[in-house]
Amino acid sequence: MSEAIPPKRVVVLHGYNANPGKHWFDWLAAELAPDGIAVSTPALPDSANPSLDAWLAAAREAIGAPDAGLVVIGHSLGSITAVKALAGLPHGGAGAWQLAGLVLVSGFDAPLANLPELDGFTAQTLDYGPIIQSTRNRRMIVSDNDEIVAPAFSRDLAEALEADVTVVPVGGHFRADDGYTSFPEVASAVRTMLA
Helix, strand or coil, rough: CCCCCCCCCCEEECCCCCCCCCCCCHHHHHHHHHCCEEEECCCCCCCCCHHHHHHHHHHHHCCCCCCCEEEEEEEEHHHHHHHHHCCCCCCCHHHHEEEEEEEEEECCCCCCCCCHHHHHHHCCCCHHHHHHHHHEEEEEECCCCCCCHHHHHHHHHHCCCCCCEHHHHHHHHCHHHHHHCCHHHHHHHHHHCCC
């Protein structure tokens, strides 16, 4: 008897000072719906004054039990939140899990000099090995002119996660203010990971 194929779903974790209705999040849900891919963007608590513990609890609740039908997307602060949420799940043995994909947009895992209020999210270093082993596909999408998260930070995290890198010229920080109310590169990555 073959294993049941899990439903295709995406969880998007937004960033600092954001919410589920900002940037390209609603567009992504509408874009992937015809493919039978359900997209959820939970409201992470108090995004103007984020707490690591509260964000991790909300992220883990939204992610639930990772499986081969799930892609987790993190934008900016949502990226390190996604990575830490996954790192905190059981690895190996009876608690082993597999994830179809992890897409990080303007991700980082080191303190940002321009945003010291977020240092609590990067204070503890992580062992990325279990995430690499449990996640089939990993991709970092980075702009060459991001003024909020320097591209070098995103590349460093991509290297640590052994993630493929997509560079988008002049993408800024991939916010609505940067012209990002749609994001075909993210939709394409999700479709590839869930094919």
